[in-house]
Amino acid sequence: MKTVYWTEWARGPNLPRSGKTVLLTARMYQMLPYIMQVTGLIASAKPFVSRSGFGAMVNLGNRIMGDKIIRLKSLGSKNIRSKSKKILLGITNALSTIGQRPAYLYEDEPYSGVLLYDLGLDEYIEEHIVKVYRLLKRHNVKKVIGVDPHTVFMLKEIYPRYIEDYDIEVKHYLEILSENDEALKKSCKKSLENEFVIHDSCYMTRELGIIEQARSISASLGITILEPGNTKLDTACCGGPIEYAFRDLTEKVSTTRIQELANISKNIIVECPICLINLSKYEKEMGIKVWDMGELLLEAF
């Protein structure tokens, strides 16, 4: 088997290679160490502040298409790498406790193309979506379980705009787990009696309407959820989506948000890889801990 960075985590759970339902990580958690490095590269080159920066933006889209942007070596990212593995393991463990054992596409697993969409590079996105859809069809996929809100948004809301008769059912794992709250509660091995403040993701709440699910799952794990001022449909952004280009602005957005959260609790729950990477930067400096829901699931099961 070809070894690619995004399949490393899957050695443990040994998920089947084919099946009607697949777990689609879309490499989002696995990309975290690489995204950080790429961001540094771009910020130092400052292509976006020049007058001809626009061309650079389009080229960036091209490079993502070819995956070149994430083929770079990662730097000092062991922690993030092990964190992202734990998250994905936690999610698969929790799914298996409710009797769900999805397939995984391993080295064939595609990226959703969400950055291209955000940048308005619709011509590239169309090409990419068609490619991904054909790949899913080749694998006979009928249902996708996503682990991050951006991928779920793309596959659920955007892909059908480009594909006639789009017939793949798309769900976020939080939706599936929350439909099985009782079973989850029964098989919880370790109750995580603690208070956490929750940071909702913009896409998860305002685009997908997935709000109460994280709360009911947390309750099943014994967690007490505290709500910040800006929460649920009024949640505030972590700043992540523009980090590739506007680092200073991102930092201001994320500082504002992390302060709001840290004032309520030192333990913070997030449910999105982009929020995780942007908010966990402040762990040392502020003496806080940012947990992805997947890590908590790993602790509990």
Next chain:
Amino acid sequence: MGVDQGQAIRETLLKEIGKCRACRFCVDVCPAYQAAEWVENMSPYGRLQILKYLINGTLNKDDPLVYSLYTCLQCGRCNRVCQAKGQDLEVSNLVRLGKYLLSQGLVKGKKSEKV
């Protein structure tokens, strides 16, 4: 990308931007505007104005103001408070569509099609 599609997108954008009532409720809630310390072109309302002036030719695509469009986080907070009536597209979608217009060279500027 044909001229016709460019024209259609420009018309859609102008029509939708025309529904804005300039209430500015979207301005204060925008995280990018807050982070940019209250510079109005970094707000949703400001971005719509920039788009409008790009389309009618007052601004060209090489203008530094255009970068404000790319500072949008696509977070959708503006959509929650927007008071425009009868919109077909939400504010954040208009901003995204504006980026598409730019990436296709459908507004005035170097190497762009004439509007």
